Amino acid sequence: AKRVYLFSEGSKDDRELLGGKGANLCEMTNLGLPVPFGFIITTPTCREFFEGGNQLPNLLEQEYRVALDLVEKEMGARFGDPDNPLLFSVRSGAPVSMPGMMNTILNLGLNDEIAAGLARKTGNPRFAYDSYRRFIQMFADVVLGVEGEKFEHEISRYKAEHGKTLDTDMSAEDWQAIIAVFKQITDFPQDPFEQLRLAVEAVFLSWYTPRANVYREMNNIPETLGTAVNVQAMVFGNFGEDSGSGVAFTRNPSTGEKTFFGEFLFNAAGEDVVAGIRTPQPIDALNSGLPEVYDELYKTQALLEKHYRDMQDIEFTVQEGRFYMLQTRSGKRTGRASIKIAVDMVGEGLISEKEALMRVSPEHVEAFLHPMVDPSAKQDIVTIGLPASPGGATGAVVFSADEAVEVNRDGTAVVLVRRETTPEDIHGMKVAEGILTELGGMTSHAAVVARGMGVCAITGAGGLTIDYEAGTATTEDGVVISRGDIITLDGTAGEVMLGDIPKTEASSSEDFQVLLSWADKHRKLKVRANAETAEDAAKARELGAEGIGLCRTEHMFFESERIPLMRAMILAEDKRERKKYLKELQAYQHADMLELFKVMKGLPVTVRLLDPPLHEFLPHTRDDMEALATRLGKSVETIAEATENLNEVNPMLGFRGCRLSVVYPEITKMQVKAIIGAAAEAAELGYKPFPEIMIPLVVNVREIRLITDIIDRGIYKVLKQKSISLPYRIGTMMETPRACLGADRLAPEVEFMSFGTNDLTQMTYGFSRDDAGRFIPQYLDKKLIENDPFVSLDQRAVGKLMAMAVADSKARKKGIKYGICGEHGGDPRSVRFCHELGLDYVSCSPYRVPVARIAAAQANV
Ligand code: ADP
Ligand code: MG
Ligand code: MG
Numbered sequence: 001a002k003r004v005y006l007f008s009e010g011s012k013d014d015r016e017l018l019g020g021k022g023a024n025l026c027e028m029t030n031l032g033l034p035v036p037f038g039f040i041i042t043t044p045t046c047r048e049f050f051e052g053g054n055q056l057p058n059l060l061e062q063e064y065r066v067a068l069d070l071v072e073k074e075m076g077a078r079f080g081d082p083d084n085p086l087l088f089s090v091r092s093g094a095p096v097s098m099p100g101m102m103n104t105i106l107n108l109g110l111n112d113e114i115a116a117g118l119a120r121k122t123g124n125p126r127f128a129y130d131s132y133r134r135f136i137q138m139f140a141d142v143v144l145g146v147e148g149e150k151f152e153h154e155i156s157r158y159k160a161e162h163g164k165t166l167d168t169d170m171s172a173e174d175w176q177a178i179i180a181v182f183k184q185i186t187d188f189p190q191d192p193f194e195q196l197r198l199a200v201e202a203v204f205l206s207w208y209t210p211r212a213n214v215y216r217e218m219n220n221i222p223e224t225l226g227t228a229v230n231v232q233a234m235v236f237g238n239f240g241e242d243s244g245s246g247v248a249f250t251r252n253p254s255t256g257e258k259t260f261f262g263e264f265l266f267n268a269a270g271e272d273v274v275a276g277i278r279t280p281q282p283i284d285a286l287n288s289g290l291p292e293v294y295d296e297l298y299k300t301q302a303l304l305e306k307h308y309r310d311m312q313d314i315e316f317t318v319q320e321g322r323f324y325m326l327q328t329r330s331g332k333r334t335g336r337a338s339i340k341i342a343v344d345m346v347g348e349g350l351i352s353e354k355e356a357l358m359r360v361s362p363e364h365v366e367a368f369l370h371p372m373v374d375p376s377a378k379q380d381i382v383t384i385g386l387p388a389s390p391g392g393a394t395g396a397v398v399f400s401a402d403e404a405v406e407v408n409r410d411g412t413a414v415v416l417v418r419r420e421t422t423p424e425d426i427h428g429m430k431v432a433e434g435i436l437t438e439l440g441g442m443t444s445h446a447a448v449v450a451r452g453m454g455v456c457a458i459t460g461a462g463g464l465t466i467d468y469e470a471g472t473a474t475t476e477d478g479v480v481i482s483r484g485d486i487i488t489l490d491g492t493a494g495e496v497m498l499g500d501i502p503k504t505e506a507s508s509s510e511d512f513q514v515l516l517s518w519a520d521k522h523r524k525l526k527v528r529a530n531a532e533t534a535e536d537a538a539k540a541r542e543l544g545a546e547g548i549g550l551c552r553t554e555h556m557f558f559e560s561e562r563i564p565l566m567r568a569m570i571l572a573e574d575k576r577e578r579k580k581y582l583k584e585l586q587a588y589q590h591a592d593m594l595e596l597f598k599v600m601k602g603l604p605v606t607v608r609l610l611d612p613p614l615h616e617f618l619p620h621t622r623d624d625m626e627a628l629a630t631r632l633g634k635s636v637e638t639i640a641e642a643t644e645n646l647n648e649v650n651p652m653l654g655f656r657g658c659r660l661s662v663v664y665p666e667i668t669k670m671q672v673k674a675i676i677g678a679a680a681e682a683a684e685l686g687y688k689p690f691p692e693i694m695i696p697l698v699v700n701v702r703e704i705r706l707i708t709d710i711i712d713r714g715i716y717k718v719l720k721q722k723s724i725s726l727p728y729r730i731g732t733m734m735e736t737p738r739a740c741l742g743a744d745r746l747a748p749e750v751e752f753m754s755f756g757t758n759d760l761t762q763m764t765y766g767f768s769r770d771d772a773g774r775f776i777p778q779y780l781d782k783k784l785i786e787n788d789p790f791v792s793l794d795q796r797a798v799g800k801l802m803a804m805a806v807a808d809s810k811a812r813k814k815g816i817k818y819g820i821c822g823e824h825g826g827d828p829r830s831v832r833f834c835h836e837l838g839l840d841y842v843s844c845s846p847y848r849v850p851v852a853r854i855a856a857a858q859a860n861v
Pocket of ligand 2: 315327
């Protein structure tokens with residue numbers, strides 16, 4: 001197959017083949033935009049390269065030499081010709097955008113002779129030797145694996161010795177001296193064609209750099225995709241004062257506002273902007289300096305946004321007052337921005353409601369819900385930087401990515417403080433609550449990555465002086481922030497504060513509500529919440545829950561006031577004593593349920609009967625036992641013995657769930673009385689209660705019959721006594737493999753089935769969900785599993801059990817309602833799966849409800 005494409009031969013639809021960057025370079029070329037010409041080596045060639053044992057395919061060089069000739073003609077210069085040299089950038093570009101993850105080599109094609117020729121031809125020796133030293137540095141680093149630090153170190157030393165500070169202080173002679181030193185550090189090929197061949201190989205190899213691996217894993221990018229190689233004629237932002245490089249977003253990537261937003265560095269190569277080693281100026285600087293170039297940039301960005309119908313992130317360079325486009329892609333943005341942009345674009349007639357829904361990632365919705373620093377609580381602002389990624393974050397200061405991971409291991413919140421970040425810091429940024437950098441602008445690595453991850457960040461806090469050795473960051477006023485200190489970042493304002501500053505709960509916006517209303521319009525799956533308290537239920541309703549899918553009654557008994565009663569009930573020596581305590585518990589349960597029914601006004605409330613092993617309620621320390629003994633007027637020995645008796649080797653597979661109802665039917669009777677009694681009272685008060693009683697951990701139909709009988713009688717008794725009629729349902733959890741495998745037999749006895757995918761996953765895998773944390777990281781590391789099955793539903797096996805249960809029970813009886821109430825109910829991928837299974841609802845924690853609403857809509861459009 002054809003392995004090499006000219007920029008004039010592809011289009012934006014060729015991402016798979018040419019990579020995102022290459023496809024867009026082609027598209028821009030076809031649009032007539034000023035793109036330096038070049039060619040692309042395809043992504044299948046990358047696979048060929050690895051399959052062939054890291055060897056370029058035989059004819060590849062001949063193929064790209066043909067393309068190279070054509071580029072030379074177009075550019076009017078020649079690769080390897082000292083009198084009229086053409087230089088190339090060799091750029092990676094995967095089908096999915098992985099900014100900064102793989103390698104780029106610039107100024108390729110320079111050697112001693114050609115550098116001298118370039119100086120002669122341009123009459124700009126300073127530029128020529130600056131470019132040459134940059135090339136040596138990059139080539140040595142990327143291709144030859146020489147540490148980049150070494151070169152930077154030599155430059156610093158030279159500057160110090162010669163009393164220079166900035167790169168711009170360096171003359172042609174200075175750079176030539178540097179080049180001489182560089183050549184002692186590294187030995188690189190002088191032959192341009194050999195340079196090119198090695199660079200192409202290096203770009204392919206960069207597909208497997210550790211940082212690219214981490215990025216792929218984080219973003220679920222398949223490693224089979226491979227990268228394309230873009231070989232493009234160089235243009236030079238470091239040519240002089242009427243040159244420079246910039247990056248821009250067609251809309252504000254933090255807020256989503258429709259304002260052109262960018263940054264520019266005069267007399268600098270693009271790498272200087274992207275790396276964040278110099279803090280660039282706002283794009284207005286270009287407007288004042290080179291207004292005609294600014295006009296062209298402005299028109300171009302508007303055209304690109306309209307053409308792609310999405311916010312674009314563009315990279316451009318200006319050489320001697322001429323404008324060149326180097327890249328465009330869909331811009332990364334914050335959750336807030338993604339929602340605003342999607343809603344605005346529907347308003348502008350650029351996209352449809354359905355498209356808008358697909359533009360918003362569930363993670364973005366979540367980020368939108370992040371806390372903000374309470375404006376009225378702000379104090380001790382010690383320094384200010386750029387508001388790179390919004391939200392508020394508090395944590396202990398760490399100074400490296402490794403340290404962040406280390407300190408965070410036990411869940412301690414950390415704020416990662418760095419001079420700047422690089423792709424090597426990703427693992428630390430991932431676990432950090434917030435990120436603070438001394439250097440870099442709004443489009444620096446730290447800013448872009450943090451926004452994408454929805455992590456609060458402040459960049460370019462130039463007032464800080466960071467000392468990695470000492471583990472301190474000192475503000476301009478001399479305030480010293482040390483390793484381990486607690487600080488708060490306000491990423492929305494760019495303010496750094498000492499201590500833990502209170503945060504307000506995430507606010508809602510009109511755009512967000514509009515988008516959610518579109519989601520509701522376009523989804524089939526209903527979304528309920530898991531909630532036990534009136535407060536959670538109210539929050540859930542506010543966030544759009546259409547009922548409670550799981551009320552875990554045991555949570556109502558864990559409260560400090562109630563747990564002694566629960567303990568007394570469990571330790572009762574006979575039925576009479578037990579009933580006494582059950583009566584008291586019933587009053588509490590009744591009161592709680594009443595509150596829930598009031599809040600949920602007519603929406604279904606699924607109440608699960610007591611589920612956990614009883615010993616979870618019992619005292620475990622000697623002190624607790626003594627306190628309980630005194631309270632119950634029993635001896636400590638009795639308590640200790642009873643506790644001991646309830647101990648189980650394998651409690652999660654032990655005496656719990658409906659097994660409790662089998663052994664202690666009086667507990668179930670109490671619960672039914674409380675639930676239905678509360679419903680009756682709510683009805684009398686004019687609310688429209690809709691209780692659904694759910695039996696946990698069922699394995700066969702006889703259990704259901706036995707317990708349904710208890711429930712039916714209880715309900716009948718209450719309703720008769722109150723002389724009232726209520727809607728209600730009785731159903732079962734589907735959380736044992738046996739229940740799923742025998743769903744056809746359970747069907748006739750139930751009105752709903754709710755998949756408890758936490759237990760179902762635990763039992764399908766035989767992974768204890770309380771202990772799996774010890775080995776799951778290793779499983780993920782060694783790629784024995786792709787995702788933690790407790791986070792994202794295992795569709796292959798657990799999903800198969802679910803699918804079977806739905807199909808078999810449906811075949812037996814129509815009209816059963818199906819739901820899911822495990823943690824997976826709020827996981828977007830799992831939500832999609834539930835939609836595909838044809839479930840009626842998902843149930844998740846209140847804060848996940850908006851995420852689930854969007855995910856359900858995305859599954860359906
Ligand atoms: P990334 O995928 O990390 O964005 P790029 O391939 O875009 O890497 O290259 C990084 C930077 O190198 C660009 O932002 C740009 O400033 C510079 N660059 C790439 N190609 C050229 C070129 N042909 N001329 C001038 N600068 C270039
Ligand atoms: Mg780029
Ligand atoms: Mg369970």
